[in-house]
Amino acid sequence: MARGRISRLSVRDIRFPTSLGGHGSDAMHTDPDYSAAYVILETDAEDGLKGYGITFTLGRGTEVVVCAVNALAHHVLNRDLGDIVGDFRGFYRQLTSDGQLRWIGPEKGVVHLATAAILNAVWDLWAKQEGKPLWKLLVDMDPRRLLSCIDFRYITDVLTEEEAHEILQRGQVGKREREEQMLTEGYPAYTTSCAWLGYPDATLQQLCSEALKDGWTRFKVKVGADLQDDIRRCQLIRNMIGPEKTLMMDANQRWDVPEAVEWMARLAEFRPLWIEEPTSPDDILGHAAISKALAPLGIGVATGEQCHNRVIFKQLLQAKALQFLQIDSCRLGSVNENLAVLLMAKKFDVPVCPHAGGVGLCELVQHLIIFDFISVSASLKDRMCEYVDHLHEHFKYPVRIKKASYMPPKDAGYSTEMKEESVKKHQYPDGEVWKKLLAAPGD
Numbered sequence: 461m462a463r464g465r466i467s468r469l470s471v472r473d474i475r476f477p478t479s480l481g482g483h484g485s486d487a488m489h490t491d492p493d494y495s496a497a498y499v500i501l502e503t504d505a506e507d508g509l510k511g512y513g514i515t516f517t518l519g520r521g522t523e524v525v526v527c528a529v530n531a532l533a534h535h536v537l538n539r540d541l542g543d544i545v546g547d548f549r550g551f552y553r554q555l556t557s558d559g560q561l562r563w564i565g566p567e568k569g570v571v572h573l574a575t576a577a578i579l580n581a582v583w584d585l586w587a588k589q590e591g592k593p594l595w596k597l598l599v600d601m602d603p604r605r606l607l608s609c610i611d612f613r614y615i616t617d618v619l620t621e622e623e624a625h626e627i628l629q630r631g632q633v634g635k636r637e638r639e640e641q642m643l644t645e646g647y648p649a650y651t652t653s654c655a656w657l658g659y660p661d662a663t664l665q666q667l668c669s670e671a672l673k674d675g676w677t678r679f680k681v682k683v684g685a686d687l688q689d690d691i692r693r694c695q696l697i698r699n700m701i702g703p704e705k706t707l708m709m710d711a712n713q714r715w716d717v718p719e720a721v722e723w724m725a726r727l728a729e730f731r732p733l734w735i736e737e738p739t740s741p742d743d744i745l746g747h748a749a750i751s752k753a754l755a756p757l758g759i760g761v762a763t764g765e766q767c768h769n770r771v772i773f774k775q776l777l778q779a780k781a782l783q784f785l786q787i788d789s790c791r792l793g794s795v796n797e798n799l800a801v802l803l804m805a806k807k808f809d810v811p812v813c814p815h816a817g818g819v820g821l822c823e824l825v826q827h828l829i830i831f832d833f834i835s836v837s838a839s840l841k842d843r844m845c846e847y848v849d850h851l852h853e854h855f856k857y858p859v860r861i862k863k864a865s866y867m868p869p870k871d872a873g874y875s876t877e878m879k880e881e882s883v884k885k886h887q888y889p890d891g892e893v894w895k896k897l898l899a900a901p902g903d
Contacts, residue, residue, distance in 0.1 A: 463542035464505025471529040472498045473522045475888040476851055477897060482658030483850055486712040487684030493519030496819040497526050499581045503541060511585025512876040515577040515790040516818040528574035531561055536578060545586050548609040552796045568768035572793060579794030584874035593869040595827040599834050603628035610800045614771050624803045631835045638834045646865030647830055649847040650678030652817060655697055657682040668700045676864045678706040678844055684714035687723060694730040710736035717746040721753040734762040734784050741766040747781035762786055765815035770800045777808040786815045789824035802832050817848030822859045823875040826866045854882035
């Protein structure tokens with residue numbers, strides 16, 4: 461198939477004023493405006509297909525990611541898509557090893573978010589040209605071809621390419637049955653939509669009640685700002701959902717290590733399955749200390765949404781610092797780097813429970829976790845994917861939730877494409893929504 465030369469890359473700053481309703485608010489991020497750097501790739505191929513890629517941000521700073529995308533654009537423009545995917549490892553290495561831009565990473569921060577946005581667009585375009593949803597493209601791919609998309613640099617001390625190949629070969633057994641299971645039942649999800657920290661009790665109760673009616677059995681509550689308030693809110697939500705349903709907690713990096721242990725000892729009575737991001741996402745040994753201290757209380761540690769790269773995940777796994785691993789589709793270097801982390805998690809036998817929500821994170825990560833079940837983990841034990849019921853109406857191929865499970869996407873691509881009308885309205889600062897808000901008194 462003639463893949464076509466990438467003839468144009470454009471990037472837009474898209475922001476939704478979610479802070480006005482307290483949506484997404486937590487102990488560290490009190491007023492997020494869910495946003496995205498939105499990349500569009502066009503080729504000279506006659507099929508007219510475009511690749512769409514996003515990376516998630518919280519408002520201010522999106523313009524910085526847009527600048528980084530433009531700084532990386534020369535690596536993509538005028539390249540043939542067939543050449544890129546034919547040596548995807550080499551292309552990934554080229555993007556992440558730019559001799560000058562690497563200095564403001566390397567493979568972390570703004571430049572890595574920009575890398576993710578570009579690569580997400582490449583994967584979307586490739587899947588569209590193959591006529592498959594991304595999860596199916598990955599599931600059907602020959603193991604050797606799949607591994608050729610991964611940069612194993614810095615992780616061969618825990619996972620070699622041959623070990624990864626053995627994992628994928630073992631995953632071939634029962635693969636067809638697991639794919640059918642996903643198509644029929646979907647991938648189990650949990651909801652974070654009920655208990656943002658900025659929500660008043662009445663809103664929390666209303667949303668929790670609606671979620672229970674819709675069949676949700678797994679709930680996450682934000683904690684970390686005020687202990688007595690946390691106790692009150694956790695009591696409220698535990699009383700509503702009952703003793704049998706699953707409750708998780710998320711501190712969004714708010715605590716020091718001793719503080720995390722002390723705080724969670726006070727919240728243990730509500731029987732949380734995990735505490736998420738209890739301290740700095742960079743503190744591997746801190747997470748390990750918290751994991752060890754909370755184990756007797758039956759509380760696991762979950763983290764990953766702000767892990768810079770595969771190296772941080774490698775060390776978290778080596779240090780036994782987490783019991784639940786949370787990949788993010790836009791924080792790591794796109795599908796390529798997430799594949800490496802999924803394979804490492806399988807080797808260490810740590811369940812993957814992806815981070816989602818934001819702008820398009822649910823749409824993207826569903827592909828990765830469905831692939832993980834079918835081809836890598838082959839297990840649903842202690843596994844679930846986050847779901848947040850915000851902003852899906854702005855996507856051309858929104859997620860489908862049925863009986864509190866993600867149903868596998870059927871449309872070709874990575875589900876990254878947004879509706880053009882939504883993009884125009886929410887482009888910052890010139891879109892209709894922002895023109896009105898910025899012109900309002902006090903802004």
